[in-house]
Amino acid sequence: MDKYGLMGHPVQHSISPMIHDAFAAQTRQKMSYEKWDIEPKTFVNAVKQFQKEGGKGLNITLPFKVKAFQLASALSDTAKECGAVNTLMFTDDGGIFGDNTDGPGLIQDLVHNHLYTLRQKKILVIGAGGAAREILPALLKQEPASLVLSNRNLEKAEALRKGLLIKRGVDVKSFGDLGQDSFDLIINASSAGITGPFPKLSGHLIHSGTWCYDLVYNPKLDSFLKWAEAFQPQKCLNGLGMLLEQAALSFYLWRGIAPKTAPLLEQLQNGDYRESTALL
């Protein structure tokens, strides 16, 4: 039985074990997947211990994605572009390969599941934390017409832009400077909803063809989508699709087989997910 898991702090809300168990059953892989809440000071030791015990791979979540980036002995281009790792794979020669599937997971959900074209679109990303840092390079690769990054704390957005490997095309604006602009796609990469209400931004940001995508995937914490719906965008999506797609990409890296995400998405949206939201 090959061992995998998730390390973060906290992790009790995570439904990753349920997702990977479902993928393993679907693709008939003999593997286990657990989650561990790791004290920040012990993260590096915990990863090395897991590797020593024969562990094959890990997902990494808050607050360890940058530490995992530093710990990896080899990195994918995607991980290099965002400076953070959400997937580790332990190689037979004792190496630690670091990848990041969050940005590609978002693209997979938007472009492949929802047939949305990002090329030449005007995109607004709200929030300048770890998630924004992970999705910006992936969005830029899709060649949008423009990409505005806006955050409550403007300095943090400017620092995020400065730290990106590819920053050309990212325009930082304060909430106040968004003015009368409207966007084709608005992505909430902030933790508004979890930490407090979504800010009362102008409805001018939304036009009749706008798509609104919330990285937050708990339907009970839909403060951004509630704000958006009031201005009648074309489509509102939450981050459950991205969550499944980033997990499927990690699974593919580890096992070399791509699980189907649609059946699990439907199952989660229709029934089981309501039960699992108790964990979120």
Ligand code: NDP
């Ligand atoms: P961070 O803590 O790194 O960043 C949080 C960001 O949200 C900051 O920019 C912060 O602004 C902003 N923020 C927090 N509260 C508010 C508020 N009330 N109003 C406006 N802005 C606010 O978090 P992450 O970037 O790691 O995660 C952000 C969200 O994305 C989380 O909800 C997470 O669950 C989700 N996520 C979903 C994924 C998926 O697969 N669907 C994958 C990864 C993340 P400031 O700088 O001003 O404090």
